[in-house]
Amino acid sequence: MLCRLLLDTQFGFLGPFLVAATIVEFRAPFWLVRAPFRLVTACVELARIMAHVGMVSSSYSLGEKVRLFHMQEIDHSYNMSIHARLEREKKRVETLTQLFANDPMMSANIERGEMFGSLEFIVRVGVGSPPHYQYLVFDTGSDLIWFQCQPCDRCYSQINPIYDPIKSNTYREASCLSTKCQLLNQHSCKNQHCVYKMGYGDRSSSEGVLGFETFIFGNTTFSNVAFGCGYKNKGTFLNFAGILGFGGEDLSFVGQLGEKGRTFSYCLVDPKSTSFGWLHVGEEAITPGAVWSPLVYNPRANSAHYYVDFLGLSVGDIRVPISEQVFQLSNTGKGGVVLDTGTLVTRFPKPAYNAFRDAFIAQTQHIPRVHGVSLFDTCYNITSIQYTMLPKISFHFAGGPILVLMANNILVEVEDSNILCFAFAPSPNDLSIIGSIAQQKIQITIDGQAGRIGFGPQNCASKQI
């Protein structure tokens, strides 16, 4: 613990040297002479472990569940048409697919976020002491937590007042040499400040200083959470204070909660639904009855995204003839299937999409088709009776899970309420993306510690907050 405090707070990376010196003097002076380097390394390791254990055990027990709002529930001016939402996500999909198509070694020298896209799910968190409550966007596709900070150099307008570190007793700045600062893909030191720059594919960005703050999530207080205090922000973030990164790397909100904290489950719910969306963090998020499939690690993509081991799909009871190879991550890091809360429409590589769509059309001959709308090529003029007669669609995952999609995961309403389109599209390359429409009303659990993803058992409607 001493190591951690020294490491993360006052002394930055000098911490281990001071601790090493103390231990050495106290216990075994000759080690300092013989193997000072090893001792320092050991202390860095100890500090790393303690940072995890310390945070988990001090403030965090079994789990905490909060409401996951849709933007429309919080910001009543959010009245975007489906076309506008699809336009936003188009750029995210482009960035996402280009990102993994390129050599990761060539990645830009800024922290990357995929286009803001269709990130539409929001959590309310308290930041600082006394807590300043604000809404942050839940993103499983990025790591860094950041939000707008006073005094703004440039800020966009947001629903809640902008957080001001001066008004908090628990804010402190991260030293340039602190472990958290080193975790940024790119960090720079300006006048001793650890400066981050988060860039999005649509030229949205956030720039500021890395700091530590107390976060209140549900009823649980987490101290020393590293976040970006953004003084210069621009772009398409709508009216929300910033991003709560839930990606798989160490800087994300769950990444900072230690091994046990890498577990969370969520339920995305359409704003029209009568049930609540929620986000549950911690061990308790692992619900008995879920079915599990391994997460896939992509060592080549320096990315926060969760890859799943997807094998194929069925329409009705018929397996669509697509080689499993089509969905596999290649050893050059290309292809694969990511789960993304910031993309609405699920994308599959073109040949897979075509086979899937044709299989769906073959089993929906009884419903009148209409012309395609925006990126959708398969749309129906549908009545509620026909809606209940749709063939079921199943996603097959390695390890056995079969995810059965409901009508609300398969068709999306466009233009007027009678016109519904097949909510899937071809991917620009061999990366597949499982978007938020297909995830709606399905309890999804990420168990980062065990490296697996769980589906169910809830359909989300019955779970109380």
Ligand SMILES: *[C@@H]1O[C@H](CO)[C@@H](O)[C@H](O)[C@H]1NC(C)=O
């Ligand atoms: C959305 O709401 C704003 C004001 O709240 C209004 O100016 C705008 O025209 C609306 N847009 C649509 C597409 O309804």
Ligand SMILES: *[C@@H]1O[C@H](CO)[C@@H](O)[C@H](O)[C@H]1NC(C)=O
């Ligand atoms: C969280 O706090 C609220 C009030 O602040 C209380 O009503 C609720 O029961 C608490 N939840 C838990 C799980 O302790």
Ligand SMILES: *[C@@H]1O[C@H](CO)[C@@H](O)[C@H](O)[C@H]1NC(C)=O
């Ligand atoms: C959809 O069907 C209804 C009758 O069932 C019809 O009145 C309407 O014009 C149709 N809409 C389109 C776009 O074809």
